[in-house]
Amino acid sequence: SQQGEEDPQALSIQEGENATMNCSYKTSINNLQWYRQNSGRGLVHLILIRSNEREKHSGRLRVTLDTSKKSSSLLITASRAADTASYFCATDSGAGSYQLTFGKGTKLSVIP
Amino acid sequence: ETGVTQTPRHLVMGMTNKKSLKCEQHLGHNAMYWYKQSAKKPLELMFVYNFKEQTENNSVPSRFSPECPNSSHLFLHLHTLQPEDSALYLCASSLYSGENTIYFGEGSWLTVV
Numbered sequence: 001s002q003q004g005e006e007d008p009q010a011l012s013i014q015e016g017e018n019a020t021m022n023c024s025y026k027t028s029i030n031n032l033q034w035y036r037q038n039s040g041r042g043l044v045h046l047i048l049i050r051s052n053e054r055e056k057h058s059g060r061l062r063v064t065l066d067t068s069k070k071s072s073s074l075l076i077t078a079s080r081a082a083d084t085a086s087y088f089c090a091t092d093s094g095a096g097s098y099q100l101t102f103g104k105g106t107k108l109s110v111i112p
Numbered sequence: 113e114t115g116v117t118q119t120p121r122h123l124v125m126g127m128t129n130k131k132s133l134k135c136e137q138h139l140g141h142n143a144m145y146w147y148k149q150s151a152k153k154p155l156e157l158m159f160v161y162n163f164k165e166q167t168e169n170n171s172v173p174s175r176f177s178p179e180c181p182n183s184s185h186l187f188l189h190l191h192t193l194q195p196e197d198s199a200l201y202l203c204a205s206s207l208y209s210g211e212n213t214i215y216f217g218e219g220s221w222l223t224v225v
Contacts, residue, residue, distance in 0.1 A: 031211060042114060042202055042216035043155075050211075088155070092212065099168070100212060102155040 004032070004089040004103035012109040019076040021106040023089030024069075032065055033090045033100065034074050043088060043102075046074075081112045115139040118203050118217035125193065126225055133188040133220045135203030141215070143208035144186040146178060149200040149219070161186060162208050193224045 007022045023032070031050045035043040049056045049065045049072065056063045062075040076083055086105040093099060116137045125131050137144065146158040160168035161180040175197075177189040186203055203217040 033213065035214075040200070040219070040221070042116070042204075042218045043214075044114070045213050045215070048211055048213060090214075099157070099160070100214060101157075104152075104154045 004091045004101060006087070006089055006103045006106040008106060009104065010107045010109070012111065013079055015079060015081055015110055015112050017079055019079050019083070019108055019110070021074045021087050021108070023072045023074070023103060025072075025089075025091045026070065027093060028067075029091045029093075031092065032063075032072050034061075034063060034072075035088045035090060035102070037086045037088065037105070039085070046087075076108075079108075079110045081110050084108060084110045114215050114217065116203060116205055116215050116217035118201075118220050120220060121218065122221045122223075124223045124225060125190065127193060127195070129193075130189070130191040132190065133201055133203070133222075135186040135188075135217055137184055137186075137203075137205035137215070139205055139215060141205035141207050142183055143206045143212075144180060144183070145204040145206075145214065146176075146186065146188050147202040147204060147216075149202060150198075155202070159188075190222070193222075195224050198222055198224045 004025045033048045034046045037043045047058045049063050060077045065072045086107045088102045088105040090100040090102045119134045143162045148156045158172045159178045175192050179187040200219045202219045204214045206214045
């Protein structure tokens with residue numbers, strides 16, 4: 001069953017702008033991860049945030065986690081054309097299983 | 113280069129053919145996965161192997177048959193497929209642990225004609 005769900009489904013911005021994508025999930029988790037997929041390629045892990053963390057940074061990426069609202073956001077600052085890709089959140093079930101469930105993704109287009 | 117290599121990258125097969133997808137990981141991981149990605153659908157987990165033992169089979173039709181001879185190699189044997197099985201098949205691996213970061217291959221594009 002689908003655990004994470006990204007919003008919006010598609011996002012188009014100008015180069016240099018910030019891009020924000022959201023993820024909502026249904027059950028408690030141990031951690032939440034964000035992945036990126038360039039068109040027709042495999043997914044690449046971007047960042048992991050633990051359930052006891054509220055915010056995490058990695059380069060131009062900022063991830064927040066609100067376990068009370070069961071939601072997370074991924075912010076990409078100063079976007080570049082090379083950031084054009086689909087972004088997925090992935091969550092575990094939090095019930096002793098390390099299995100990840102992926103959402104449908106947000107397709108980000110950064111226009112030069 | 114992600115450390116997970118899939119072959120072939122593209123495959124076209126008829127509905128009566130038998131073919132196999134191959135995956136190899138060079139990361140020392142103990143878990144390997146097959147995912148299916150179709151247009152406009154979430155990534156679907158098909159099979160999970162942990163230390164060569166199948167630990168998950170998400171109601172995948174028997175026309176898909178996985179094989180994991182060791183922790184580094186994973187195969188997906190295909191036979192009597194349907195056109196709706198056309199998709200991107202992604203192999204992945206991980207250290208199956210509390211922070212289960214998954215490393216994906218580049219995928220095998222399968223077209224069933």
